[in-house]
Amino acid sequence: MKKVLIGMSGGVDSTVSALLLQEEGYEVEGVYMRLHSKPGYHEIHQARAQKAADFIGVKLHILDLEEAFKEKVYNPFIESYSHAKTPNPCALCNRNIKFGEMIRFADSLGIEKIATGHYIQCDGDFFYQAEDETKDQSYFLFYVEKRHLPRLIFPLAHRKKEDIKAFASKIQELESFASQSESSEICFVETTYVDLLKEYMNVDQIGNVLDKDGNIVGEHKGFMHYTIGKRRGFTVKGAHDPHFVLRIDAQRNEIVVGTKDDLACEKLKLNNMNMFIDDDEFEAEVKVRYRTKAVKCSVKRNGNGADVVLYESVYGVAPGQAAVFYQNNKLIGGGWIE
Numbered sequence: 001m002k003k004v005l006i007g008m009s010g011g012v013d014s015t016v017s018a019l020l021l022q023e024e025g026y027e028v029e030g031v032y033m034r035l036h037s038k039p040g041y042h043e044i045h046q047a048r049a050q051k052a053a054d055f056i057g058v059k060l061h062i063l064d065l066e067e068a069f070k071e072k073v074y075n076p077f078i079e080s081y082s083h084a085k086t087p088n089p090c091a092l093c094n095r096n097i098k099f100g101e102m103i104r105f106a107d108s109l110g111i112e113k114i115a116t117g118h119y120i121q122c123d124g125d126f127f128y129q130a131e132d133e134t135k136d137q138s139y140f141l142f143y144v145e146k147r148h149l150p151r152l153i154f155p156l157a158h159r160k161k162e163d164i165k166a167f168a169s170k171i172q173e174l175e176s177f178a179s180q181s182e183s184s185e186i187c188f189v190e191t192t193y194v195d196l197l198k199e200y201m202n203v204d205q206i207g208n209v210l211d212k213d214g215n216i217v218g219e220h221k222g223f224m225h226y227t228i229g230k231r232r233g234f235t236v237k238g239a240h241d242p243h244f245v246l247r248i249d250a251q252r253n254e255i256v257v258g259t260k261d262d263l264a265c266e267k268l269k270l271n272n273m274n275m276f277i278d279d280d281e282f283e284a285e286v287k288v289r290y291r292t293k294a295v296k297c298s299v300k301r302n303g304n305g306a307d308v309v310l311y312e313s314v315y316g317v318a319p320g321q322a323a324v325f326y327q328n329n330k331l332i333g334g335g336w337i338e
Contacts, residue, residue: 001027004153005106006115007098008032008060010048012177013117016164017155018056021115024155030060031105035069035097036188048177055173061109065101072096074188078200081193084248085320086227088140088336089186095143095274103148114151121157124150126276127331132160139290142324142334143274197224207253209234212246212262223253229263229316244316264313270306270323270335277332284325284332286310288317294326306335 004021008014008030022028032049034042046062053060073092080087098116106114118137119130126149130136156164168174189196197203203225209218218235220226225233230245236257244263247256268288280301285294286308296311308323317337324334 001025002113003027003029003111004113004115005029005031005102005109005111007102007117008049008052009117010045010052011117012164012168012174012180013119013156013161014049015052015056015117015174015177016168017115017117018052018058020155021153022056022058026113028056028058029109029111030058031063031102032060033063033065033097033102035065035093036074037066038188038190041187048180052174052177061105063102063105065097068101069093069097072100078197080320081197081224082201082250084223084250086318087320088322089188090140091143091322094141095145099141099144099148099152103151112151113153114148115153115155117156118154119156119159119161120154122149122152122154124152128157129326129329129331130154130156131158132156135161138326138331139287139322139324142322142331145274146276149276194225205253207255209236210254210256212256212258217257220255223248223250223255226255228318260315263315265315265317266310266313268308268310268317268323269338270308271304271338273301273304273306273333273335275301275333282325282327282332284327286334287324287326288314288337289321292316297325299325305338 004026006018006028008018018028018030030053032046050060073089076092077087077089103114119132119135120138120141121128121130127138127141129138168177194203203222205222207220207223208216209220211217217237220234226245226248228245231242236243241259243257245255246258246262283298286297287294295314298309300307319337321337322334323337325332
């Protein structure tokens with residue numbers, strides 16, 4: 001019988017995924033990963049994961065990855081904001097923890113196949129967008145190492161979220177899983193990222209708001225309160241049109257603002273590329289944030305970076321975020337925006 005190790009978070013997606021794998025004939029073992037010390041979090045989620053494992057009849061391992069998570073995900077998250085960048089912790093977590101540390105743990109158990117409750121397709125060579133476009137998580141998996149793809153299984157690849165909830169609701173022991181609220185996008189942020197940053201640094205430092213010509217036009221609360229494209233929380237004297245954050249200068253504690261047209265971007269520079277194809281030049285569609293529409297572009301790679309020309313303007317492009325490339329529904333790679 002084929003063995004598979006599945007990450008079990010205590011949510012409905014990973015629980016149903018484990019059940020589906022068992023029904024497909026796999027010998028399933030689960031792993032609950034303790035990644036952070038958010039108060040009360042693990043007491044709830046670990047208990048749910050254990051309840052699910054007991055019902056399905058699988059062994060649940062508890063893996064303490066707090067130190068690895070802090071080093072590879074949490075600290076870079078804090079550091080990014082201090083340098084006026086907008087981080088993407090989920091992509092780092094997927095590469096380093098879920099498809100990094102979890103794979104190393106599977107190796108220690110002698111288990112080849114790895115599974116999660118992500119909504120994404122994988123054929124061993126490439127990732128593809130999930131059939132449920134509203135839940136597709138391929139954007140956050142662009143940074144996973146290519147060598148791991150042949151080992152990955154995603155039971156929810158061709159399923160819709162509403163069907164997963166309906167499936168769980170019909171099983172008495174899993175009924176509560178179907179009705180529980182969705183997990184937050186960033187698991188370790190309790191309220192807002194600004195509240196988290198306040199534990200480590202002084203985020204409330206009044207600074208100047210500049211227009212694109214360098215003139216002082218107002219005040220802001222401190223540069224860490226802002227991300228590219230934000231339009232509230234600062235003053236602009238005499239402004240009649242909405243103004244948006246165009247650039248952030250961490251060193252000077254200044255933000256530059258302008259109109260929506262000023263926010264338009266037609267070119268990107270990327271670093272730390274992770275590609276599933278070998279082409280140095282190609283055309284594709286690119287997403288610059290998770291929920292944005294993909295736009296057509298041309299890409300020219302230079303070493304581990306790339307220059308991207310967009311065929312239509314995009315707005316709110318933020319350094320530190322990911323630019324992820326697709327050809328139709330195939331994920332071909334991506335990089336980090338400079």
